[in-house]
Amino acid sequence: MLKRRLGTLFLVTCLILTTVPAALGAPSTQVVTVAGDGSGDYNCDGKNDDVQINQALEFAAKNPGTTVRLKGPFTYDISDSLRIGSDTILEGDSDTKIKLAKGLPVWGGRESSIAQKKAMLMIRGGSASDITIRGFNVDGSQSDYYPNVRLGTSSYNMATLIGVSGLTIQNMTFQNGCNDAMLISKSSKIMIDTITVNKCGHDGVYAYHVNDITVKNSKFINRTNSAVRFDSVTDGAVINNEATTSG
Structure with missing residues (x-):
């Protein structure tokens, strides 16, 4: 009887220990999917797909630790x-x-401030932390839809990332943009690793007032300006990258 009671007590204790973290709001580890074939938690049709992706990102913001996965091919x-x-x-x-x-x-536009440089990927608000962006391709559509936009005039950034502590951008391709591929400002603890920037319209990586940033193992095919520009950066490193030019 004593052994049975001890076994029951042990089981109850284990259940309590496993449920307490969830009750205290422990980070989620779930994955939500966005798809173009109807198989996702959020489903797109190839038009205004930012609506469904932002719905998934809003869910993630309310459930820290969530991964939002964009399924391909799409x-x-x-x-x-x-x-x-x-x-x-x-x-x-x-x-x-x-x-x-x-x-x-x-x-955006030439007269816009950094905070006004709207982009396809945005982090803005001044208190974001622990964000990872990885694995997919970003197409700025310059030659397809915006051939008359003058390159480097601060229009249509691909990523504007402001006020973030702890950001990793990895295994990404940014191509065919009108302005910066990645503009990062007022941020810290930034890791950019194994990316390709192919013909953006201005800088591949533009870091302004950033502390602790590394850009490594990446390839930049430039047609204007810099592969990597550091302005008012402390503790910055550029390691093992390749930069070439193309018209």
Whole structure:
């Protein structure tokens, strides 16, 4: 009888120990999927797909530790910024692409401040932390839909990332953009690893007022300006990258 009671007590104790973290709001480890074939938790149709992706990102923001996965093969039509919150992983398959939609009003512009430089991927708010973006392709549609936009005039950034502590961008391709591939400002603890920037319209990586940033193992094919630009950066490193030019 004593052994049975001890066994029951042990089982109850184990259950309590496993449920307490969840009750205290422990980070989630779940994955939510976005798809173009109807198989996702959120499903897109190739038009204004930012709506469904942002719904998934809003869910992730309310459930820290969530991964939002963009399933491929599919090209997601982006007519508004994807807004990424803290403790979120945004990832995609290697054949996943987000592509700037056709016929949009100007995002940003030469006279815009950094905070006004709207982009396909956005982190903004001043208190974001622990974000990972990895695995997919970003197409800025310059030659397809915006050939008359003058390159480097601060219009249609691919990523504007402001006020984040702890950001990893990994195994990504940024291509065919009108302005910066990645603009990072007022941020810290940034790791950019194994990316390709192919013909953006300005800088591949533009870091302004950033502390502790590393750009490594990456390839930049430039047609204007810099592969990597550090301005008012402390503890910055550029390691084992390749930079070439193409018209």
